[in-house]
Amino acid sequence: MDLRIQNAVVANLRTRPDAVQAGPFVLGLDHGTDSPHINYATPLPGAAITPDDVAGLITAFGGRPPRLEYVTSCAPDLETLLLDAGFAVEARNEYLVCTPSSLATPPVPDGFRVFAPVTDDDLTGMIAAQNQAFGGPASATADDVARYRRNQDHGAVQITAQAADGRYAGGGTSTAPSDGVSEVAGIAVGEPFRRAGLGGAITAAITSRLFAAGVDLAWLEASGEDSWRVYERVGYRAAGKRLYIAKY
Template sequence: MITRVDDYLHKVPLSGAVAEEVGPFTLFRSTTVWPYYARPVPGSGVTIEASDIELVRARCAELEIPLSFEWVVETCPSLGPAAVAAGLTVVEHPLLVLERADFRPVVADARCEILSADEEVVRQSRAVAGLAFGEPGTAVGKAGPAERDAAAAEMSADVVTALQDRVHRGVAVSAGAFTDDGMVATGTHQPVDSATEIVGVGTLPSMRRRGLGAAVTSALVQHALDNEVDLVLLSAETAAVAAVYERVGFRRIGSAGAAE
């Protein structure tokens, strides 16, 4: 299972990047408006050293792109210590999976639906996610519909176009939760073959603790399972956030590492 997850995570950046081999890593050079990262080549079994990190650092400097890494800790346990030795900041997040038999649909007091590529819908969804991750965690916060609308109006046209393109190509499918206040939660899944990853699930901070994140996640899982996917994965910010996904049927299989 964890090998399959690692293989998926090595394929999914290719929808927005080109791959380049740098030492024991694949560096994904972005072809869109947001940066990507380097990952250890799946199945290589190599022990990563700080000198390997420096190879990627030098190449990123040449390309004038940010230096960052993502990996599955269990398949490359040496990367975290090597990144720390090279002066990077390392974090680990719970890595969870869901298979069809484990799915437990969750509903909330909101309408959940798959989102179109309409410009205003894309702006609203991106704004909800931005505000959610701007106030991380699960506690009720301040940002609400007024802040969402302001953020949506100020969004770069380039970002909107890039997000619309991903929807049109089928490499990103988003869902939203709606109340009388409009869109209040959102998330996306990114299918590759028969697996997909759920990313960017967020609820407007003022609307938290209502089960909206779990309901959006449930809608995304349902869409994935209805469209020839049999494995859904995600990484959670914290154990508390992971508990939200466990309500839907996800279970932890390891840790996702990130360094920058």
């Protein structure tokens, strides 16, 4: 399980427009954004890694703060090397997985429409709702829309929710499937629309579309107890551990 997830992370980062490989690391860079949640690296599972490799990784970021996300069992000695190089742990998360047999699809709450965005207006509204839900500005740039379009072209699933009055209530995405695996991410519901069941409906809609496209293993990470419960109700179960670590 861990190896499948880590290999999928590597494959996803290779789809970034400015991705590079630095020794045993893949850097998923996108020069169109400064977001550290998009611009990060991950190790090739099972690769031998040295302090010189870590130094090369830092250089390869080209002045950006070097940051990594990875399944810990796939590079068990890497954390020590990174700490020795001045990195600091951001988070240690459990990831959860869902299979076609465990997925439970809840009904869409009354008064909402859950659907795949097609137009630029839909994408703009969705991204703005996600940004605001995560504490950012309620806006979306042309680069944001282009990034979502590019991910669609690679096979990513995107789902948004819209209230009856036309307001975009939230959304979520997936990574492009790789070897039957895809990450579900960015699940967000705006403050006025929470606790109605939208988070579960969005998550289930993305996951079911992935399974319909041939994915057999979907995974995600929960940011807190509330989201953990939402994902468990949809059919996700804890399966492994990941590390977020960076040097700022």
